[in-house]
Amino acid sequence: MLDVQNRSAEEDATGNPGAAGAEEPAGLAPAPLRPYLILAGILCGLYFLYSWVQYAHFRTPSWDLGIFGQSVRAYAELRAPVVDIKGPGFHILGDHFSPVTALLAPLYWIWPSPVALLFGQAALFASGAVVVGRTAQQILGSRAAGIGLAVAYGLSWGLQEAVKSDFHEIAFAVPMLALTCRALLLGRWTAAVAWSAPLVLVKEDMGLTVSMVGVVLFLKGQKRLGAALAGFGAAAFALTVLVLIPAASRVGEYDYWSKIEKTGEGTETSFTQVVGDALTSGERWEMVIFLLAITGFLALRSPLMLIVLPTLGWRFLSQDPNHWGMHWHYSAILMPVVFLALVDGVRSVRTSPRAWLASYGKVVVPVATAVALVLAVNLPLRELLKPETYRTDTRTEQARAAVDAVPEGVSVEADVSLLAHLTADHRVYWVGTSKGATPDYLAYDLRGWSQQGSDPVQLATQLHPEARYEIVHRSEGFAVLKRM
Numbered sequence: 001m002l003d004v005q006n007r008s009a010e011e012d013a014t015g016n017p018g019a020a021g022a023e024e025p026a027g028l029a030p031a032p033l034r035p036y037l038i039l040a041g042i043l044c045g046l047y048f049l050y051s052w053v054q055y056a057h058f059r060t061p062s063w064d065l066g067i068f069g070q071s072v073r074a075y076a077e078l079r080a081p082v083v084d085i086k087g088p089g090f091h092i093l094g095d096h097f098s099p100v101t102a103l104l105a106p107l108y109w110i111w112p113s114p115v116a117l118l119f120g121q122a123a124l125f126a127s128g129a130v131v132v133g134r135t136a137q138q139i140l141g142s143r144a145a146g147i148g149l150a151v152a153y154g155l156s157w158g159l160q161e162a163v164k165s166d167f168h169e170i171a172f173a174v175p176m177l178a179l180t181c182r183a184l185l186l187g188r189w190t191a192a193v194a195w196s197a198p199l200v201l202v203k204e205d206m207g208l209t210v211s212m213v214g215v216v217l218f219l220k221g222q223k224r225l226g227a228a229l230a231g232f233g234a235a236a237f238a239l240t241v242l243v244l245i246p247a248a249s250r251v252g253e254y255d256y257w258s259k260i261e262k263t264g265e266g267t268e269t270s271f272t273q274v275v276g277d278a279l280t281s282g283e284r285w286e287m288v289i290f291l292l293a294i295t296g297f298l299a300l301r302s303p304l305m306l307i308v309l310p311t312l313g314w315r316f317l318s319q320d321p322n323h324w325g326m327h328w329h330y331s332a333i334l335m336p337v338v339f340l341a342l343v344d345g346v347r348s349v350r351t352s353p354r355a356w357l358a359s360y361g362k363v364v365v366p367v368a369t370a371v372a373l374v375l376a377v378n379l380p381l382r383e384l385l386k387p388e389t390y391r392t393d394t395r396t397e398q399a400r401a402a403v404d405a406v407p408e409g410v411s412v413e414a415d416v417s418l419l420a421h422l423t424a425d426h427r428v429y430w431v432g433t434s435k436g437a438t439p440d441y442l443a444y445d446l447r448g449w450s451q452q453g454s455d456p457v458q459l460a461t462q463l464h465p466e467a468r469y470e471i472v473h474r475s476e477g478f479a480v481l482k483r484m
Helices: 002-013 034-056 064-076 101-109 114-140 145-156 156-164 171-187 188-201 206-219 223-248 255-259 266-277 282-293 304-317 330-350 354-375 380-385 394-404 416-421 456-463
Strands: 411-414 425-429 440-443 469-474 476-481
Touching: 002 476, 034 145, 034 156, 034 380, 034 394, 034 425, 064 394, 064 416, 064 425, 101 114, 101 188, 114 145, 114 156, 114 266, 114 330, 145 156, 145 330, 145 354, 156 330, 171 188, 171 206, 171 330, 188 206, 188 223, 188 304, 188 440, 206 223, 255 304, 304 330, 304 440, 330 456, 354 380, 394 416, 394 425, 394 476, 411 416, 416 425, 416 440, 456 476
Parallel strands: 411 425, 411 440
Antiparallel strands: 440 476, 469 476
16 A cells, blocks of 8 residues: 555656645755746836836726725724725725735835835735746746746736736735645645635635635545535635625625626526627637637646636626726736646646647747737836836826825825825725715816816815815816815
């Protein structure tokens, strides 16, 4: 029996797919940390520089950084995560279940600014490059392959679009999924469970992803462990969307079911139409093609690709166009999975009886690296090479003056472009969800996406008829009003 166990461990160390792995497989190629830590440091610097410049120049694309800034500030002050931007007294765990963001509280103690969140995200994204690159070198036996895939991962469109979209809680899922996939590739089954199970604290849908990790474990011969993890993930998903989120929500239910209901009626016919529309949507399939193309399509050879199905599934069913394509942050969590699936795919075709497939496996890593470099020419980080990216224009100066005109510690209702800049030392409301509150100050972007108009006093009267406001600061693009 001992000889059988020893042979099994040796077979797994050679990389044969499906072999029963030991917890610490021997025979892996050496892969020093230093080159990957250096690369991760460079990537972290690039991600953070882009985020900081975007923040400093008031180019915030949405209200999300303000929302997370408020929630992390609440955690740092040991308060319930109430986010007034979503509505006065709004408990953020009644929206999305992401208690993992409380881990940023110590960083916020040191650096009480939303910029701290941007740095934290940059570091989390960059850490995935260490896992992807080092795993590739250990399994494929080539430092060039490891560095190449680490670069391809770091410059991938999913991560760059996420950096452009400011901070989101999925930043925590990226290194956790990278470590989960690494453990699966090395046959470290207990580690795979340990890294994947906490994903249920990142966001409510991640419970389904955890379940799929359990399915992969099951397919690799770890039937009991896989079934237990799959059951845990499904139970966590059900618990969060049916119990925990409704308990914290004002409406007493999980509000995002409506994203899947095309007509809002939720009938069976409507859902059938939703599925039909999803399967015939060119924009959705374009996203899938690009997801596979960055791995030369060889990631399809790995069972790790099953892990992307829950995320792709809800995005296909969603009726929100923001979920369909290649923009925003939704694809970031897929990047470590597909690149480590590529590593698994290359390993699996090395002994393929098809000569063309074995030959393709020898060149696909440099091809994937080249594809990443070519695509990067048209992705967000390219803006760092343009002098105008760092140039302060009139709008930026006016926005800074508007923020400075709001006294510290007061409550303020603001537009999207100003929200994140006020959350560190004000109680902030958003102009679209502030019903029921009467802020001390109003700060409006008169040329913003909300198109509020040129008469801020009239706007204040319409939004808050119970109070009177006077202008205390005015520029061409911004106005600050004080309650009289």
